[in-house]
Amino acid sequence: MKRKLIGAVVGAAIMSLATGQAYAQAKAPAPKLSGDMVKIGVLTDMSGVYSDLGGQGSVTAAQMAIDDFKAQAKPSWKIDLVYADHQNKADVGSNKAREWYDTQGVDMITDALNSAVALAVSKVTLEKNRILIDTGAASTRLTNEDCSPNTVHYVYDTYALANGPGKAVTKQGKDSWFFLTADYAFGHSLEKDTADAVKANGGKVVGAVRHPLNASDFSSFLLQAQSSKAKVVGLANAGGDTINSIKAANEFGLTKNQTIVGLLTTIIDIHALGLSTTQGMMFTEGFYWNLNNETREWSRRFFGKHKKMPSMLHAGTYSAVMTYLKAVQATGTDDAATVMKKMKATPINDFFAKNGKIREDGRMEHDMYLVEVKKPAESKEPWDYYNIKAVIPASEAFQPMSLSRCPLVKK
């Protein structure tokens, strides 16, 4: 019985090896376009805490990019869009990606917000030799320890979010920090990255409190932040936790004497809270709709379809899909390595990024913005929320290549 079982297992292993080889051989003479079409998958959180940040908006943005590309470049091939809800679960996300790659002929996956999901999908993408352009996840691991020749990290990461305020705010003389940190990997790494930037610029960290994810009440934690007498309270959390922290900070009068810095705050959060609660907050954004005519023009079009202004994820997803399609057009193939080579060689110039560059480790470098939330009286129209305090140039915004822990980077 036991021997039979072992035999079966070994047999299965040999079978899978054989089919894997057959697959690789079939793949070798790359057809110009697999399945005679390009298929793009938006894998995102459609119903959970991050669904306003990505979600349906990302699907809309990707569809806009496809429509615009068809109108401009008039390709002879078909482009198809699919999307799915990964429910913020790494296993659901990677299974969906596998299914898409194996049975539906998906060539490229985008959005993939939530770092845990992103890391899992990146592995599947490498295994299946397709492309992941991640516009939603935050973890710097995607381009460091877990970097992959098939993955691009497009919009932001924890280094970029932490570095901007850590440096700029500290240099303004607000040099003592207290952190309110979500007690899981993302919060810890955001806190660490910011603390490093604060210390490097002559500031000090006076304390931190770790709160559980989705804590319903933040008043206790904020009272601790208040009694620390730190000049800055850094919120190393995201989504609903950030929103509730800010709301309580306002109620307990922290905003009078201390500056609240959101380390992952987006326009979606500001819209949810209103300006009277958030005025004076500072944080880093990868995109703002009201920067110039180009961003306004695109964002208003997006607004027409989605009824909300775009987050940096939405704008980034449009830009990523466009960049990918242009590279396919230019190379005449959807072979991952060829397209990736082309994307890395071509600077990205659109409303989202100026002279954006995809580096060897997969990091897309572009300018980031240090923003301050306007007072209600300064806001001239709905969604007019930010004063741009500084443009952080691409070369400073992201982790320098010299510090890279990515094995692909030759030093």
Place this chain on the structure above:
Amino acid sequence: MSEIFGIPIQAFMGQLMLGLVNGSFYATLSLGLAVIFGMLNIINFAHGALYMAGAMLAWMGLNYFGIGYWWSLLLAPLGVGLIGIVIERSMLQWLYKLDHLYGLLLTFGLALILEGLFRDLYGVSGLPYSIPEEFAGAYNLGFMFLPKYRAWVILASLLVCFATWFVIEKTPLGAYLRAATENPKLTQAFGINVPLMVMLTYGFGVALAGFAGVLAAPAMQVSPLMGSNLIIVVFAVVVIGGMGSILGSIVTGLGLGMIEGLTKVFYPEASSTVVFIIMAIVLLVRPAGLFGREK
């Protein structure tokens, strides 16, 4: 400065006070659950969603009809109560004779539907609801800076909890109610309309959740997920207090709020777990809960 366990007494008192605010929400919510379980034998998993609906109705009232906070405090619970009555008449009433599990599954499904509905309409980031002007500012209590609104939350919840306890335990109406749960057939034989009482009880129980929702709206972000974050803790409170015990749920709600508040100072990482640790211990030592009676 004097200290308790290494922290200044001021901070200690402050955290106790904040714990009391959270405890007020726990007490009001678990009271509704206890009333429903005690009278109907239904484990109402839709409670969190109805709490959210209360907050949402307050927001909708303000933004679509210009109804202010005070009217919302009355109207939103009524609205939620009506929703509850519709649920009871159309669905729940067929389940009383069946196992608890059926009621639990039905109400859990309803909760998911309600949350999905509001999520589809308004997204997950939530909606702003500002603190009414009367409560802007804060009291300086010497040991802490207590926002006036939070003080009002404690006061309002205590009043409502006390009134509920009084009606059920000390008035003739409450006596009928208790009789109707103890022995529905006999009570009906005395000429009391039992199905009507049961319907109103469910309506009232969920109206309490709606009331807590309106109270929470200015203090927390109004969002479709606000109920699901809270409901599990509230169930733990009911279990610790003793399923169906009115007084138990009030006292345990307030007490656990304070214990949780202190945990946030001593070991913040455990603040979301401490309630469940206590629940496990209580179940081991007193399976019927602190105030429950063994049947």
